[in-house]
Amino acid sequence: MALIIFDLDGTLIRSYHGLAKATNMVLEEYGFPTHDYESYIGFIGGGVANLVYRALPEGEKHLRDEVYDKMYENYKTCYDFMLEPYDDIKNMLEKLQESGHKLCVSSNKNDDMTKKIVAEYFSETKFELVLGASEQNKKKPDPKMINICVESCGFDKEDVYVVGDSGFDIQSSRNVGVKNIFVTWGYRKYEAVVDLKPDYKVDNPLDIVKIVGEC
Numbered sequence: 001m002a003l004i005i006f007d008l009d010g011t012l013i014r015s016y017h018g019l020a021k022a023t024n025m026v027l028e029e030y031g032f033p034t035h036d037y038e039s040y041i042g043f044i045g046g047g048v049a050n051l052v053y054r055a056l057p058e059g060e061k062h063l064r065d066e067v068y069d070k071m072y073e074n075y076k077t078c079y080d081f082m083l084e085p086y087d088d089i090k091n092m093l094e095k096l097q098e099s100g101h102k103l104c105v106s107s108n109k110n111d112d113m114t115k116k117i118v119a120e121y122f123s124e125t126k127f128e129l130v131l132g133a134s135e136q137n138k139k140k141p142d143p144k145m146i147n148i149c150v151e152s153c154g155f156d157k158e159d160v161y162v163v164g165d166s167g168f169d170i171q172s173s174r175n176v177g178v179k180n181i182f183v184t185w186g187y188r189k190y191e192a193v194v195d196l197k198p199d200y201k202v203d204n205p206l207d208i209v210k211i212v213g214e215c
Contacts, residue, residue, distance in 0.1 A: 007164030010186030141171035
């Protein structure tokens with residue numbers, strides 16, 4: 001039996017459309033240039049405040065916190081815009097649970113939205129813990145959220161996997177001393193993390209079932 005700790009955005013769900021829509025609404029309000037939805041894929045990473053910073057034009061980056069506050073209010077109303085789990089994600093989660101594995105979520109998205117989205121889109125899946133960024137939970141690659149999952153679920157580190165689509169996930173796993181699985185369907189290409197030498201690389205969610213089953 002293993003503990004698998006999943007990232008959320010870019011790993012379990014495709015969510016950039018809602019982030020893009022909420023941010024563009026504020027950029028338009030300020031008279032700043034907006035971006036096409038696909039451009040926001042490159043802005044994602046390290047939390048929503050960093051996304052806002054990257055979306056702001058040069059010379060206006062100092063407005064990040066102000067724009068972020070407005071963007072986040074918008075996001076609460078449009079977070080579900082074109083949001084969907086990736087293909088085979090629910091099938092993969094079901095197979096892992098049927099095999100007796102324990103599941104958690106650890107996301108750099110704000111804790112309240114992380115919990116809301118997981119409850120709404122994965123109500124049939126039992127997650128032992130669902131954690132997002134907060135004053136108490138520092139963002140990955142800080143190891144705190146991963147450590148909380150490991151300690152709360154009572155697993156030896158050799159039986160724990162962190163699954164995600166970014167270097168933050170790989171680094172957080174290394175900071176804790178557990179294995180990692182990089183997924184190629186998310187927001188970062190493998191070439192962006194190859195120097196970090198992820199323990200595993202998967203092109204399909206069901207490959208995760210095979211990896212965990214083999215170990």
